[in-house]
Amino acid sequence: MNETDRRTAEGILYTDEYQLTMAQLYFRAGLHVRPAQFDHFFRTYPAYDGHQAGFCVNAGMGWLLDWMHGAAFRPEDIDCLRSTRNRAGQPVFGDDFLAWLAGNSPGFFDSLTIRAVPEGRVVHPNTPLTVVEGPLAVAQILETSLLSHLNYQTLVATKAARIKDSARGRVVMEFGLRRGQEKGANAGARAALIGGVDFTSNVGISHVLGFPPKGTHAHSMVQVFMSLGMSELAAFRAFADVYPDDCLLLVDTIDTLHSGIPNAITVFEELRRKGHQPSGIRMDSGDLAYLSIQAARMLNDAGFPDASIVLSNDLDELVIWQIITQISEEAARYGVDADHLINRLVYGVGTRLITSWGEPALGGVYKLVAVQDGGKWVPAIKISESAEKTPNPGNKRLWRLYDRRCKATADLISLDDEDPREAARITLRHPTDHARYRALERADLCEIEPLLVEVFREGRASEPAPIDEMRARRKADVERLDAGVKRLVNPHIYHVSLTQNLWDLKQKLIESAMQRSH
């Protein structure tokens, strides 16, 4: 795609056609500037090959706000829309509507106000993660881009948080650029860093975000030397010559145990004699648990107990968990201390992180929850085939309740005029099952925290937080989760509840919608 085309494809026309046809309809019906409110939320945690997550990590807003900044229906965009024909060969979009789009550009989205849960925070299903308020047609046109920016980054930040947890906090590197959805992999690298990955091999995005990119060499380097009549050892020596202080050698081009590791040790000894400390080895194939133990034994015997052992090759949180489990059980019989080995492991995670393997999309949605009529908010409701899919109506607030241990015990959705911090007793209603609720005394709680923060108003985005701050939020939030919620397989289900008032409103609306429709 050339640069002109890219501006068309990634500018304000980065949207679905129906957003524009609906916007024109609202324009014709005089409803386009009617204040409306949309909630963005997801309905279920990702379930990786059936293993449902117990929490998600919110991400993506920073880049959405960048995209919104100065967004405009440029003359070129208007020309595109003007050229769109219906089945009868007539223009789909009228000049009046196109003039309105152009007349509100640049800064087309400046009339919106957005509240959101900050990036890096742990989040749960069916809670408003982003609340967009403003003219109906403007808020409608934002939908696709908002979902595109938030769904994917939240998906990857979540997967990264699981991987980091499974790696017991050891260094994890993101290697997925070649296996992502083209330029989307940059968003994936950002989300991976927010979610807990420590570095990425992606050079450009590392520099943009202020993280040092990481990488060593590929099999091809060894092959080049061998093709020219030289050996793996010569290739390793050449690498050590150029990178004596970052000498991390890929040892599985020929034979890991009989060629790669012995040759690496030879080079490490040469480096040590020259006063350099070798960095370590990487293994990208074979039985990584078994090979790690053997590599540790060989490196220990040669006097390199601190050399890192980097593992890569289709890793994800379950594979890492299994590798660590096997090492814990087997290392001792080879004379290797399991904990010492586990603490020198480093993980390179590619395909399965960047694609969120097992569940490659997050089903985040953007639903109308209220429209103003006569200066008053009227809650909107959609009666779906299932109670679970019926969104929570109206203008709302989101709270996190921490129990006496200061562990998060529930997320609570209230009406906009409710503040549970002021109540002595809080009733938590299950979002769909009328028989299930629990009551908490204020004294049972260590904290009630509001989660939504204003991020955009009158064309101004809030100051972007550094990635490190988002990482710190994630770390703090994950630590305040119950261990059961963090379990990789079959986690405990975190409570998401409604206040009694919101529950009552939802029931009333469902009833009246059902009556009107029958």
Added chain:
Amino acid sequence: MNETDRRTAEGILYTDEYQLTMAQLYFRAGLHVRPAQFDHFFRTYPAYDGHQAGFCVNAGMGWLLDWMHGAAFRPEDIDCLRSTRNRAGQPVFGDDFLAWLAGNSPGFFDSLTIRAVPEGRVVHPNTPLTVVEGPLAVAQILETSLLSHLNYQTLVATKAARIKDSARGRVVMEFGLRRGQEKGANAGARAALIGGVDFTSNVGISHVLGFPPKGTHAHSMVQVFMSLGMSELAAFRAFADVYPDDCLLLVDTIDTLHSGIPNAITVFEELRRKGHQPSGIRMDSGDLAYLSIQAARMLNDAGFPDASIVLSNDLDELVIWQIITQISEEAARYGVDADHLINRLVYGVGTRLITSWGEPALGGVYKLVAVQDGGKWVPAIKISESAEKTPNPGNKRLWRLYDRRCKATADLISLDDEDPREAARITLRHPTDHARYRALERADLCEIEPLLVEVFREGRASEPAPIDEMRARRKADVERLDAGVKRLVNPHIYHVSLTQNLWDLKQKLIESAMQRSH
């Protein structure tokens, strides 16, 4: 990401760190301008939840060539690289190497020659889809971007071809923008069109590629009207007023059979009286096979046998196949002609196409196959843990053999100096199993077609083909596949073979590499 950062993240630093560290090593070893050849290929077909495809559709080269055009290590990029520090706090990249990168910019890749299988062609595993030849360090630095551009588009074009086939050639629309990997969804929409999808809802990319974007309305439109005290019927009427010639109504906001379809029929009758032909209905939830039959019955009874029935909601090739199967078996008992109904169905395919659900990445790789030494090409080989993963060495050509019915019967990889069209008898060797081969007489074949075409030389890319031409290639190639190869589940395995000479070379290299490594 702002515009300055985007140029850094999507320019020539859109790569993995190790490409640059290896390039510097080659530079220091005086090997950086040594002519080398890399093959791009994938090793296995995607297996969607275990259902392995029987063919792939090649895509992505056009955008890779756009990315390569004028690619440069700009001063800003050089500054990024200069700032990279090793563990000892010293610069990773030396001024000599950085000067070489900058000195060969813009047009950094202009010294490469690229041959490739054209976009839209059916392709198979372990065959060279792209062959890159040129200075070792330059070809190495291209790797990540090449894989990023080709892997994902080939993945989606393949999925789209399966979906189009399963839809029996009916109209399929791509709806996945909100569920892709952010801006990568634009590449997905392009690939979906190459693979067989007819339209996309993605506005910007539609205009860039010259396809009309498609879309109707969302549930939110009905909700707006209901929130303001009006009805679903009022919303439908408003839509019909603005779009009388494209009136496609979403009927499942409240109750598909008891509200949506009856209201749509009311509006369709009003449109007909005004001389317009209604377009149809869309259903996005519920049992789509059952509802399709009921919708057809109701629309037929009301005198709208030509109104389309658009289905959406997590569709993919297997879901569509099941819907069509159920309609075939059940429609008659409700007085609906199954074939007539199947021919009015239209499919909106979102998440499962854009993410290639079930196998969200194609494992395309880029492997060194030859290096020049003393003016002669020396084949390179990597001995992996499995024979299947050992790449085919050397400078090669790729051929497709068509049998007497003019169906594709095998892809044949030969050495560069071989032309099977000149042989009376061709031996096809299995790529790894020495006991398996077959012989074909030239008279058994209707055609032997070379598949690789030069697409880039001396800084000039070949004229890009229009998407329609790529679509035509795909259609023709899919028609020349045996039915068994196209089967969605458990397809017949297409033959990929080596010539006797290539087989002999590969065995010789494996043997000598094994000897050297032990």
